[in-house]
Amino acid sequence: MGKSLTMLQAITEAMNQKLDQDDRVMILGEDIGVNGGVFRSTEGLYEKYGKDRVVDTPLAESGIIGSAIGLSLNGMLPIVEIQFLAFIYPGFEQLVSHAARMRYRTRGQFSVPLVIRTPYGAGIRGPELHSESVETFFAHTPGLKVVAPSNPYDAKGLLISAIEDPDPVIFLEPTKLYRAFKEQVPEEMYRIPIGQAKVVQEGSDLTIFAWGAMLREALNAAKKIEKEKGWKCEVVDLRTLYPLDRDTIVQSIKKTGRALIVHEAHKTAGLGAEIISIINDEALIYLKAPIKRVTGFDVPVPPFSIEDHYLPTVERVKQGIVETISF
Amino acid sequence: MEKTGNPIMKAHSNGDEPEMYRVLTPDGEFMETIDEKIDKSLMLKMYESMLLLRTFDRKSVNLQRQGRMGTYAPFEGQEAAQVGSALALSAGDWMFPTYRDHGAAIIHGQELYRVFLYWMAHLEGSVCPEGKRILPPSVPIATQMVHAVGTAWASKLKGEENVSIAYFGDGATSEGDFHEALNFAGVYKTPTIFFCQNNGYAISVPFEKQSASKTISQRASAYDIHGVRVDGNDVIAVWLTVKAAVERALKGDGPTLIEAITFRYGAHTTADNPNIYRNQDEISAFWRENRDPITRLKKFLCKEGHWNEEQEEKIIKQFNEQIEAHLQKAEAYPKSDPLEMFNHVYAGESWHLKEQQQELRQILKKGVRK
Numbered sequence: 001m002g003k004s005l006t007m008l009q010a011i012t013e014a015m016n017q018k019l020d021q022d023d024r025v026m027i028l029g030e031d032i033g034v035n036g037g038v039f040r041s042t043e044g045l046y047e048k049y050g051k052d053r054v055v056d057t058p059l060a061e062s063g064i065i066g067s068a069i070g071l072s073l074n075g076m077l078p079i080v081e082i083q084f085l086a087f088i089y090p091g092f093e094q095l096v097s098h099a100a101r102m103r104y105r106t107r108g109q110f111s112v113p114l115v116i117r118t119p120y121g122a123g124i125r126g127p128e129l130h131s132e133s134v135e136t137f138f139a140h141t142p143g144l145k146v147v148a149p150s151n152p153y154d155a156k157g158l159l160i161s162a163i164e165d166p167d168p169v170i171f172l173e174p175t176k177l178y179r180a181f182k183e184q185v186p187e188e189m190y191r192i193p194i195g196q197a198k199v200v201q202e203g204s205d206l207t208i209f210a211w212g213a214m215l216r217e218a219l220n221a222a223k224k225i226e227k228e229k230g231w232k233c234e235v236v237d238l239r240t241l242y243p244l245d246r247d248t249i250v251q252s253i254k255k256t257g258r259a260l261i262v263h264e265a266h267k268t269a270g271l272g273a274e275i276i277s278i279i280n281d282e283a284l285i286y287l288k289a290p291i292k293r294v295t296g297f298d299v300p301v302p303p304f305s306i307e308d309h310y311l312p313t314v315e316r317v318k319q320g321i322v323e324t325i326s327f
Numbered sequence: 328m329e330k331t332g333n334p335i336m337k338a339h340s341n342g343d344e345p346e347m348y349r350v351l352t353p354d355g356e357f358m359e360t361i362d363e364k365i366d367k368s369l370m371l372k373m374y375e376s377m378l379l380l381r382t383f384d385r386k387s388v389n390l391q392r393q394g395r396m397g398t399y400a401p402f403e404g405q406e407a408a409q410v411g412s413a414l415a416l417s418a419g420d421w422m423f424p425t426y427r428d429h430g431a432a433i434i435h436g437q438e439l440y441r442v443f444l445y446w447m448a449h450l451e452g453s454v455c456p457e458g459k460r461i462l463p464p465s466v467p468i469a470t471q472m473v474h475a476v477g478t479a480w481a482s483k484l485k486g487e488e489n490v491s492i493a494y495f496g497d498g499a500t501s502e503g504d505f506h507e508a509l510n511f512a513g514v515y516k517t518p519t520i521f522f523c524q525n526n527g528y529a530i531s532v533p534f535e536k537q538s539a540s541k542t543i544s545q546r547a548s549a550y551d552i553h554g555v556r557v558d559g560n561d562v563i564a565v566w567l568t569v570k571a572a573v574e575r576a577l578k579g580d581g582p583t584l585i586e587a588i589t590f591r592y593g594a595h596t597t598a599d600n601p602n603i604y605r606n607q608d609e610i611s612a613f614w615r616e617n618r619d620p621i622t623r624l625k626k627f628l629c630k631e632g633h634w635n636e637e638q639e640e641k642i643i644k645q646f647n648e649q650i651e652a653h654l655q656k657a658e659a660y661p662k663s664d665p666l667e668m669f670n671h672v673y674a675g676e677s678w679h680l681k682e683q684q685q686e687l688r689q690i691l692k693k694g695v696r697k
Binding site for chain 2: 108
């Protein structure tokens with residue numbers, strides 16, 4: 001049995017079920033209690049589980065993440081909501097210097113199972129610093145895992161896996177997709193393993209790799225290209241950004257021989273470069289054309305009046321497909 | 328060149344010398360009757376603990392000089408603060424030390440050979456005895472303070488009778504995490520003890536340049552938590568202060584900020600030269616001669632007939648043997664296996680680490696690196 005849910009509702013449901021099932025689970029964040037979160041992702045949970053488990057914290061990201069580290073050291077399973085990804089920086093040191101290293105430094109004696117949930121990405125007409133996509137910072141940090149779902153079904157299954165994961169997980173929620181569409185989501189708890197990409201559309205001429213909000217751009221471009229040119233693109237949703245699912249990436253390239261990577265993060269040192277590197281290492285001889293990246297530009301995410309020109313568009317993705325296939 | 332610091336307690340605060348809690352004068356005289364609060368055997372334990380730590384600390388500096396250990400952060404001069412605070416804890420309490428607080432960690436149950444291993448840069452140098460809650464030293468400044476809020480918060484939620492103590496220095500009080508920790512602890516009334524060893528210097532910067540606050544303990548009032556300023560070289564005053572903070576925390580009355588006034592006799596680390604930023608010989612001599620935490624208690628114990636030179640010689644010999652045995656254990660400990668660096672990054676395996684480990688294994692097999 002399932003229900004038709006938005007991604008936001010699927011995320012709320014995952015947290016609700018874990019709070020219900022496991023006393024150790026608690027949520028901490030700014031405005032997440034009485035207010036139910038600025039996007040309403042914790043709506044109803046404060047009323048149901050009380051102020052000790054759905055905690056309205058002071059406005060201090062380092063304090064939130066740092067105390068969550070302490071809570072998890074001492075047996076709790078905190079889910080931290082950071083209001084927007086670009087507000088995480090005061091807590092960045094806590095993540096990098098402590099959460100990511102605790103297991104390593106103590107040779108497994110102490111560990112920090114916690115989840116940092118945060119909306120990320122542009123296209124929502126947000127004010128400054130409400131639209132960043134800096135997943136690279138976290139994927140570059142040994143000890144962290146990074147997840148970015150693109151639909152309600154994956155969001156629920158991945159969040160449950162993240163909460164149950166023994167290590168710290170950065171859970172990036174594409175703001176633009178929070179209420180973009182609904183989808184059937186099973187009522188029971190289910191898990192989508194961290195580290196597994198998904199082939200969402202089979203194809204033979206080129207593989208598009210994308211995640212988060214960019215998956216829709218990728219699928220729309222693939223549909224249009226097929227109509228216009230008859231080319232069949234395979235579309236892979238990476239879902240987990242660290243560790244990357246190398247097998248799925250490589251298998252797809254062996255099949256299509258061409259790749260296009262779409263991400264809204266800045267181009268330089270973005271994860272696209274890492275995916276190219278994986279293909280270089282594992283499947284270079286299968287390539288029929290250089291791999292192309294369609295990404296956000298190497299500029300600060302601009303004010304929303306021109307943000308659509310910063311983001312990869314269906315047109316830019318299509319152009320990338322054409323250039324790669326007709327190389 | 329400007330050298331800062333006044334060789335008296337004033338270097339630790341701004342304005343006139345503020346009051347601090349003290350029970351034992353530098354001459355070894357008690358300022359109040361404390362018979363009911365502390366017995367002779369505990370005083371002897373404090374004294375012996377301080378002697379052990381000083382012997383250990385000096386040995387460690389020598390080992391660094393001999394090239395048998397890496398850069399080391401000495402704590403000589405701060406023994407009373409570390410012993411007095413650690414002895415006031417229960418076995419299950421959470422301890423968050425910095426890199427200068429291995430003295431406190433040792434008193435709370437960390438083993439000497441582990442501390443050696445840490446400074447020898449062994450991969451297993453931060454492991455503590457099974458069941459103990461002694462976290463690895465925090466290297467970034469003040470960040471561990473919020474962890475001690477979190478563990479204490481969890482203890483409170485679970486109804487467990489444990490406190491969490493965070494150690495930090497005067498420099499840490501300028502960091503944002505100092506503020507965030509005190510504020511969170513105040514809001515959630517966590518059983519946390521914030522134990523500041525104000526030794527007057529954050530490496531080279533004296534307190535007068537660190538803050539315009541007259542004292543550190545006064546900051547507590549801004550968060551409406553309890554704050555105490557104590558003579559950090561008076562081991563009994565420190566113990567009584569921390570003991571009271573523990574009781575307050577376990578009663579549900581929340582956190583305490585303790586400012587313990589002390590002084591590090593030596594350098595910030597073995598890589599530091601304090602002559603550059605303070606009149607090291609003069610200021611260090613002043614503290615050694617007039618404020619030493621060990622001498623102070625010794626004067627009292629000897630006067631009362633609880634201690635004599637013969638006992639002292641005997642116990643130092645015993646400590647030297649104990650430290651030597653731990654040093655041998657550390658030096659004989661199997662060296663860090665380079666291949667082990669890939670383990671415990673995550674609980675499970677990842678293809679990256681597996682392959683990179685294999686890559687290094689092949690290199691090691693060829694003998695390219697030894």
